Amino acid sequence: MDTPPALYAEDPAWADVVPIPQYEGVSPLAPIFYTPEYKDATDYFRGILKTGETSERVLELTERIIRMNPAHYTAWQYRYKTLLALGSNLEDELRLMDMYCIKYLKTYQVWHHRRLLVTLLLPAPSTSPSPSPSSNPNPTHLQTSNPTLALLQLQEELDFISRCLSADTKNYHTWSYRQWLLSYFNHPRLWRGEVKWVERLITEDVRNNSAWHHRFFVVFASGHGEKGEDAVREEIAYAKQKISLAPNNASVWNYLRGVLDHTHMPYSTLKSFVEPYTVEQEGRSEDVVDLEDPLPSAGAELPCALAIEFLADVHEQEGGVEAVRKAVELWKSLANEYDTIRKKYWEYRIREALATQQ
Amino acid sequence: MSIYRPTPTDSFPTDTSVLQGETEETLSKHIPSPEYPAQPLNRNAHLQWLVRNMVQGFPTRYTSQDASQPWLMFWTLQSLSTLQAGLDSGNKQKAIDTIMSWQYPEGGFGGGPGQAPHLLATYASVCALANVGRPGPGGGWDEIDREKMYKFFLSVKQADGSFTVMRHGEVDVRGIYCLLVVATLLDLLTPELVAGTPAFLASCQTYEGGFSSSSQPYFSSGTLLSSPRPPLGEAHGGYTFCALASWVLIKSFQPPPYGVDIDVKRLLRWLVMMQGSEIELGGFKGRTNKLVDGCYSWWVGGAFALLEMLGMPAARTEAPTAHSDTDDEWDDVDGQSYPLRPSVVQYSTVPDTLFNRKALQEYVLYAGQHPTGGLRDKPPKTSDAYHTLGCLSGLASAQHHVTPSTRRREEITLLWESNTECAFTEQRKSAFIDALAWVEEEGASKYVGSSADRLNAMHPVFNLTMTHTDTMMGHFYQQTVPPRLMRRNV
């Protein structure tokens, strides 16, 4: 790219546009000190907004603003409008966005723009809402009509997301974009590799909660994972194994609770698994290896507060005076020793449990 | 060396636990000790910092927030109000004129002059006007084009009950919260506007208990399916606050349809689990296994008050007797006494929070304050406008107990005048009364340092002061709002 003049005000190609200053007749409170380049570009952008021009040079202008401030949503919105008006090649735009997504990973707008492009480039599935004509132009002539090609493009898109996630493993926008892509296009072939894929991320960092959420999304929430009893048993076994590796990990306990709640399984099914995690390390006998209920690793720091909480819930669910007494003892140990910051909450649990007994 | 237990890593380090460990090391240096005594609220430094931004302007690095000018304004004005300060009438007028220049000719407010209307910018502009505006010519309030704003709201409504933040924008619960707050304040709520929204909100609750940014709808020949509606993104503090506050607002206007509900028990568990341990000074995190951050003092810490609107009672603390000159409450269970003696309040039984309100105050005071003014995410970061309000509002919510009051509700009801001819007058009345029924409970405030650190109590839904909320809603609903007993402080 050759370098255009630093300022539009000095560029003869823009001499026909009347720049509009941001504040006219108002001396603003709390203004921002812009660089001369930013002020110049946004003055010309306001000029363009006024005339409603859609042209190649508008694409150049919005890109320049976005480079200086990727959160300028009006620039994005106008860029989108211009792309449509010009019938621009959206594939090219998507490739340009590859760069921007990585550079401005934390900006809402880059990910949303991408979503708009992908929605236009690929045919909409029958499960998506019928677009209202005003808000979504959906020009069918732009779309890939070949289903194999569409699938390949989606697969490429997933690969792109994977690359972004390796740079920032917990980026909220990237994760929700991936989940949108999967559920919006809802292609059985796309879902297929997802559990294996996210397993790699969990293996890399067992405490990555975004990855755990994704697993739950794929297997349960999306309604497209395996739902049979075997699959549920497999998920529970997987979670147990990850707990044994590093028990003080809220992500995996939340996942385990999520699976049980979602499938309406009583917590008591996991009582014998949980118990060894609620006591000190040295008291355990190492000789019995139970594959179904893996024991805490040698390095585990026990007792584990999350396990105590779980066991208390088991007792509370069982009900009855004796079980509730046991639950209360466990909550007391959390309040006074193992999870003191949440003392008020554990005391609340005790009060609630005792109140329902009366 | 810290006296508190680091988060256990089970001899199994990963990126998350390494970062957590480093953060705990930094934070634990801010735990007061004889060499580094506890900091009070640095009121003057923060006021100066805020006024400097307001009058002199924001430095160039804030260009990234050029499309968030209403937010910069709201964060700053609201921080001043939290600190019990305000602008002189000249600067107030300047603020009003600045805010009104963001109103879009076709309705709603944009992020700056000429910028497209956006739900977030609309919330920030209207709430900034709640701080500085007034009725009458030039006051801003009567220059808000409510009719066009309502049209803008309807234009971004989606088939699944959600809203996009702007034309061609993304759907997320922040936008819904912003829309509902504005619609409630300005008397724009209608059944048409919120149809389907409760079910959308409920679908954003994840298995963890908190809420995600949005959910994905499925349709079968044009009809929305009730399941699946998978949440997109994991449970998150900011979205959870927005979803919960939205739920509370809609519920006041009309009960959610049969079968549509949120799991309050699981939500409560998630909220309490977001509080960091003692070594993290009891700050709040925004997601499981992420780091504590000052802004979640409000998003998560502030969310607890909202649970009371959903029938979750406040915790009660049985105070021992009036014997002690040390406050039982603030001595920790491990017997570790704190370097600072809290001011002593004596009572028989007081409401208390389900989170550790003492620890949250400590996080904001010891880690959240930047030495040269303004507040922040965590040390060693610099302060910014967003975190300044997040920390201050969070601190306020940890100081006071704000709760819906039956007596206040009765007073407002008594003065209510039926003054519209719409088909949903009862719903409108109910939204009005619920919104104004919140009161700061007398004698329930607690301060880690002294009452010199007192901040104004915030409205738990709007994040405005009670007075600003009363005045603005009274004006737009054309109702007389009974005065509150004013506390004299500082």
Ligand SMILES: [Zn+2]
């Ligand atoms: Zn933050």
